[in-house]
Amino acid sequence: MLVVKILSFVAFIASIAWCIKSPDYEPVIAIVTSLIALIASWRASKKGHSADQHQVVGENGLGIQAGGDVTTGGIKQGGRDAR
Numbered sequence: 001m002l003v004v005k006i007l008s009f010v011a012f013i014a015s016i017a018w019c020i021k022s023p024d025y026e027p028v029i030a031i032v033t034s035l036i037a038l039i040a041s042w043r044a045s046k047k048g049h050s051a052d053q054h055q056v057v058g059e060n061g062l063g064i065q066a067g068g069d070v071t072t073g074g075i076k077q078g079g080r081d082a083r
Contacts, residue, residue, distance in 0.1 A: 001045050008037040 011034040019027035057063035 001041065005038070005041045005045075008034055008041050012038050 012031065015027055015030035015034050019031055
């Protein structure tokens with residue numbers, strides 16, 4: 001995440017320099033875009049995303065939770081097929 005912060009900061013500074021050198025609408029768009037990327041990179045690091053999974057299953061339900069592909073063939077619950 002540090003690399004994203006550094007690159008977005010460098011892009012922001014470069015777009016400001018570009019706008020000073022040749023003022024037009026394109027450098028202004030670059031300033032706004034790089035500023036949004038810079039703010040988003042700082043806000044994303046503060047949220048503390050977690051890879052934990054959470055699942056709530058009803059009383060008579062069957063819950064399958066995995067990080068990848070899941071097949072339910074052959075799982076039986078209470079004598080009936082769960083498919």
